[in-house]
Structure formats: C-alpha cells, structure tokens
Amino acid sequence: MAAIIQVSNLSKQFKDIHAVDDLSFTVEKGDVYGFLGQNGAGKSTSIRMLLTLIKPTAGQISIFGKDLFTHRREILKQVGAIIEKPDLYKYLSAYDNLSIFAKLSGLVPKRTLLMDRLKMVGLEERANSKVKTFSQGMKQRLGIAVALVHDPQLIILDEPTNGLDPQGIADMRNLILQLSRDMGKTIVVSSHLLSEIELIANRMLIIHKGRKIIEGKVAELLDPSKSLVQLETNNNTATREKLKQTAWGAMLQPDEQLLRLRMNKEDVPG
Amino acid sequence: MWNLLQIELFKIMRKPRTYLAFGIIAAFIFLIQLGLLVNGKDWMMFMMGSLGETMNIDYGKLVNGYAVCFFVLNLLLVHVPILVALVAGDVVSGEASMGTLRLLAAKPVSRTQIILAKYFATAVYVFALLAWIAVISLVVSLAVFGKNDLVVAKTSGLQLIESSDVLWRYFFAFGFAFIAMMVVAAISLLLSTLSENSIGPIVATVGIIIVCTLISEMEIPLYQKYIKPYLFTTYMLGWKGFFYIGSTADGETIKGSIQYLPAILKSVGALLLYIVALVSASVFIFRKKDILS
Numbered sequence: 001m002a003a004i005i006q007v008s009n010l011s012k013q014f015k016d017i018h019a020v021d022d023l024s025f026t027v028e029k030g031d032v033y034g035f036l037g038q039n040g041a042g043k044s045t046s047i048r049m050l051l052t053l054i055k056p057t058a059g060q061i062s063i064f065g066k067d068l069f070t071h072r073r074e075i076l077k078q079v080g081a082i083i084e085k086p087d088l089y090k091y092l093s094a095y096d097n098l099s100i101f102a103k104l105s106g107l108v109p110k111r112t113l114l115m116d117r118l119k120m121v122g123l124e125e126r127a128n129s130k131v132k133t134f135s136q137g138m139k140q141r142l143g144i145a146v147a148l149v150h151d152p153q154l155i156i157l158d159e160p161t162n163g164l165d166p167q168g169i170a171d172m173r174n175l176i177l178q179l180s181r182d183m184g185k186t187i188v189v190s191s192h193l194l195s196e197i198e199l200i201a202n203r204m205l206i207i208h209k210g211r212k213i214i215e216g217k218v219a220e221l222l223d224p225s226k227s228l229v230q231l232e233t234n235n236n237t238a239t240r241e242k243l244k245q246t247a248w249g250a251m252l253q254p255d256e257q258l259l260r261l262r263m264n265k266e267d268v269p270g
Numbered sequence: 271m272w273n274l275l276q277i278e279l280f281k282i283m284r285k286p287r288t289y290l291a292f293g294i295i296a297a298f299i300f301l302i303q304l305g306l307l308v309n310g311k312d313w314m315m316f317m318m319g320s321l322g323e324t325m326n327i328d329y330g331k332l333v334n335g336y337a338v339c340f341f342v343l344n345l346l347l348v349h350v351p352i353l354v355a356l357v358a359g360d361v362v363s364g365e366a367s368m369g370t371l372r373l374l375a376a377k378p379v380s381r382t383q384i385i386l387a388k389y390f391a392t393a394v395y396v397f398a399l400l401a402w403i404a405v406i407s408l409v410v411s412l413a414v415f416g417k418n419d420l421v422v423a424k425t426s427g428l429q430l431i432e433s434s435d436v437l438w439r440y441f442f443a444f445g446f447a448f449i450a451m452m453v454v455a456a457i458s459l460l461l462s463t464l465s466e467n468s469i470g471p472i473v474a475t476v477g478i479i480i481v482c483t484l485i486s487e488m489e490i491p492l493y494q495k496y497i498k499p500y501l502f503t504t505y506m507l508g509w510k511g512f513f514y515i516g517s518t519a520d521g522e523t524i525k526g527s528i529q530y531l532p533a534i535l536k537s538v539g540a541l542l543l544y545i546v547a548l549v550s551a552s553v554f555i556f557r558k559k560d561i562l563s
Contacts, residue, residue: 053376053560072378073378073380081376085369086373087369092284101377
C-alpha cells in the first residue's frame with residue numbers, strides 16, 4: 001500500500017507546553033485511520049499541522065509523497081477537512097457556503113455539482129436557508145459537504161461526531177464508511193471515544209500528552225486474546241537486539257521507543 | 271487572487287453591517303441638508319462673523335449646493351474612519367471568532383493572498399462608501415440649493431472659489447480621503463490579524479485615531495517637533511488643500527490652481543508609505559501565525 005501521509009518526528013511546542021512530541025505515523029491509501037486520545041492529547045494540534053494551520057516546531061510531514069510545506073497548495077487541493085466543529089458563514093445560505101469553499105478549492109462550481117453534494121448530506125431542501133437557522137447536526141452535515149465538494153482523495157475529520165445526537169453520530173459513521181468503501185477515500189478521523197474509532201477505523205494511533213502510545217491495525221490492537229506488555233530495562237536498545245534473536249522477537253512492536261511485545265494472554269509471564 | 275477578491279467582496283456585500291454604514295451616512299447627510307435648508311442663512315452669518323457687518327453679502331447665494339457639500343465633507347470625513355474600522359477590523363478577527371478562518375487557511379490559497387484579497391475588498395467597500403457620500407451629498411445638495419461660488423475659510427481669511435472651479439476639487443478631495451481611509455483600513459487589518467474577536471480591533475483603531483489626532487492638534491513643541499511629523503493623522507486632512515486656491519502676487523486668485531500642491535503630494539506619499547508598511551506587517555504576521563481559533 002502507498003503511504004498517503006507520512007509523519008516523522010513531528011513536534012509542536014507552545015512556550016513550555018509540548019502539545020505534540022516526536023510523533024511519527026503513516027496513513028496508507030484507503031485507510032480509515034483513527035486518531036484516538038483524550039481531550040488535550042494533541043490530536044487537534046496534529047491535525048492542524050497536517051492542514052498547515054499550525055507550523056511544527058520540528059519534524060516532517062509528507063502527503064501524497066510530497067513535502068507538505070513545499071507543495072502546500074498542490075497537496076491541499078486534494079484534501080478535504082472538518083476541523084473541530086464545522087463553523088461556516090452563518091449569514092450565508094448553505095448553497096453560498098458550499099460555493100465559496102468550492103471556489104477556494106480551485107473549482108468553478110456548477111449548480112448541479114453543489115446541489116448533488118447537498119443532496120448527499122440530505123440538505124438539498126435547505127439549500128437556500130441561512131446557516132444560522134441550522135441545527136448542530138445540519139451544520140455538521142454541511143461541513144461534510146464542504147469537505148467533499150472538490151472530491152478530495154484525503155479527508156481529515158477532527159472529532160466529526162462532536163455535538164451530534166445518537167442518530168447524527170450513526171449517520172456520520174455510515175457516511176465515513178461509505179466514503180471509504182464505495183469511493184475509495186483515505187480518511188483520518190480523530191475522536192476521544194475508542195468505541196467510535198473501533199466501529200469505523202481499520203488502523204489507529206493512540207496519542208497521549210502529545211506522544212504516540214501505539215499505532216497499528218484496530219483488529220489487532222483490540223484483539224481480546226492478545227495483550228500488550230511493556231518492558232522497562234536499563235538499556236532498551238540492547239534488550240531489543242537480544243529479544244530479536246529469540247522467539248520473542250516476532251512479538252516486538254516496531255518503530256517504538258518503548259519496548260513492547262504483543263503476545264497471547266496465556267503467554268504473559270506471571 | 272481575483273477569485274479570492276470576488277469571494278471577499280461577496281462576503282462583505284452579504285453582511286447586514288455593511289449596509290448599516292450606508293444607511294447612517296444617508297440619514298446624516300439628509301439631516302445636514304435639512305438643517306441648512308431651514309437655518310442655512312443663520313449658519314452662514316455666524317460663519318462670516320464680523321465680515322458681514324462691513325460687507326454687503328448675499329447670504330442666500332453663499333448657502334449653495336457646493337457650500338453644503340463642503341460642509342458635509344468637513345463633518346463626515348472625521349467620522350468615516352469609524353465606519354471603515356467597523357468593516358476592516360472584522361475581516362480577519364471576525365473569521366477567527368466565527369471559526370471560518372481555519373477552513374479558509376486550510377484551502378489551497380496562500381496566506382499572503384488571503385490578506386491582500388481582504389485588504390483590496392475593504393478598499394472596494396471604502397471606495398463605495400466615499401462615492402456614496404460624494405454622490406448623494408452632491409446630487410441632492412445641487413438639486414435643493416442650486417449652484418454658486420464657494421466661500422472657504424482659511425486662517426488668512428475668506429477665499430472665494432468660482433462655481434466652475436469647484437467640482438474637480440471636490441472629487442480630488444474625495445480621492446485623497448480614499449487614500450487616508452485606506453490607512454485606517456490598514457491599521458484595522460493589522461490589528462485584526464492579531465485578534466480573535468472583532469470588537470478589539472475596531473475599538474483599538476478608533477482609539478489610535480483619537481490619540482493620534484489629539485497629539486497632532488496639541489500645540490506642545492515636543493509633540494509638534496518630534497511626534498507629529500510621524501503620525502498618520504497629521505496627513506489625513508490634507509484633502510482640504512484642494513480647496514486652497516493659488517493667487518498672484520497682487521492677490522488675484524488663479525482659477526484651477528492649488529496653493530499648497532507640494533504639501534498635498536507629501537501627504538499622499540506619507541499615507542501611501544503607511545499603507546505599504548501596515549499591510550506588509552499584516553501579511554508577515556498572518557503568514558507566521560498559528561491558527562488556533
């Protein structure tokens with residue numbers, strides 16, 4: 001699989017606070033990639049760096065195989081996003097909002113295309129209504145339409161279910177799955193709810209206090225028959241090398257600064 | 271860039287606040303015209319002071335369309351900066367507080383283009399506002415009060431400008447005022463890039479104008495010598511220069527002339543320098559800014 005996003009040693013420091021600390025991860029083509037962490041874990045800061053809203057203190061971001069900050073415009077033409085809650089121009093209609101963001105994405109928007117996108121999120125009847133009259137769920141759906149209006153290859157959704165009622169959450173989940181399955185989009189979705197990520201993502205990263213805890217396939221990470229065992233030694237590098245020469249080597253987690261082994265529960269030493 | 275400018279203009283045009291300024295100005299001009307229609311002669315007698323006792327003056331002719339326009343110019347150009355700040359102070363900070371700035375900045379357009387498009391869109395708004403003032407005060411005043419020579423008060427006394435020599439001065443004065451207002455817009459824009467709510471930049475812009483105007487007006491040698499030459503407010507009222515007519519050695523006014531043209535050009539130059547510096551600073555700050563709103 002080709003890497004769509006390749007993040008290496010990404011850090012962001014706000015004065016004394018390390019919002020993101022040496023974060024590395026890879027999102028592959030077709031992934032629904034879950035970005036899981038508590039509030040304040042660094043998810044939104046990381047996502048804002050992926051969208052060039054925040055400049056990293058250190059590290060590299062490569063999207064579609066190109067450096068993000070060198071090829072910013074070219075890359076962002078292929079990216080659609082909802083960043084936290086989808087705030088739009090309240091004094092404009094849904095149609096006008098969509099038209100503005102389509103133009104900003106480099107499109108010459110046609111009415112049929114815009115109406116098609118509004119229909120996709122169930123807002124075609126409210127095309128001419130001002131956004132200030134919309135419920136949170138409707139704004140969220142319009143935000144999705146804005147993110148998808150230019151048919152991007154990569155969709156980044158920061159906490160897309162925030163503020164939605166249960167039906168809205170279910171609709172959002174179905175839409176994400178539909179975009180992935182039927183349209184082959186690569187999707188990064190952040191959430192603080194494991195249950196949410198579990199239902200939609202095939203791969204995920206868990207972030208805590210700006211640092212990566214673990215990254216991998218959701219099915220493997222949540223496999224109830226496996227446990228993740230973390231070892232603490234006075235020389236992790238040497239221990240890792242020694243373990244590689246034993247049967248334990250196959251259980252070692254790659255690309256980790258920490259020494260972790262994924263093993264069957266019954267094999268975990270007492 | 272053109273695409274961005276169109277979008278910014280569209281947004282400005284769809285905001286109710288935009289039309290508020292046009293409505294306020296129309297109402298204000300109407301009140302001035304009504305007041306001068308009813309009490310214009312009294313006002314002119316007051317303006318002429320003791321001169322009226324020594325000269326035979328037809329006050330009815332002095333209260334004409336051009337005099338009313340000149341009066342409107344004097345009154346409004348002091349207050350239009352507030353209306354300009356209302357729109358320009360909101361262009362970036364308003365989007366930050368609304369939450370749309372992050373969507374805008376995550377699109378494939380450069381941040382420099384975003385700021386320039388916002389500034390040019392503000393320029394179109396300011397131009398429209400001044401054109402609105404110029405046209406409604408001129409058309410209505412000429413229709414109601416008629417056309418005649420314009421009397422302008424100078425520190426050296428009164429000066430008469432022939433009716434046929436007024437109109438171009440009037441439009442040039444508005445042209446100058448446009449540049450002056452664009453300095454106000456540039457200050458608001460700069461403050462707007464530093465803030466995440468609209469009120470702060472609007473209030474701060476008005477505050478800066480008031481403080482700078484007060485310092486410019488104070489007859490304190492320290493301020494006059496070392497500070498006043500560097501304040502933008504020193505140059506903002508340069509439009510009045512278009513109504514100071516040149517004269518020959520024996521005191522005859524020269525039609526079509528401007529008495530202090532170099533001073534006007536110097537003011538225009540200073541204001542343009544302010545615009546370039548302030549807009550460049552806005553671009554620099556916005557390009558470096560982490561968008562956290």
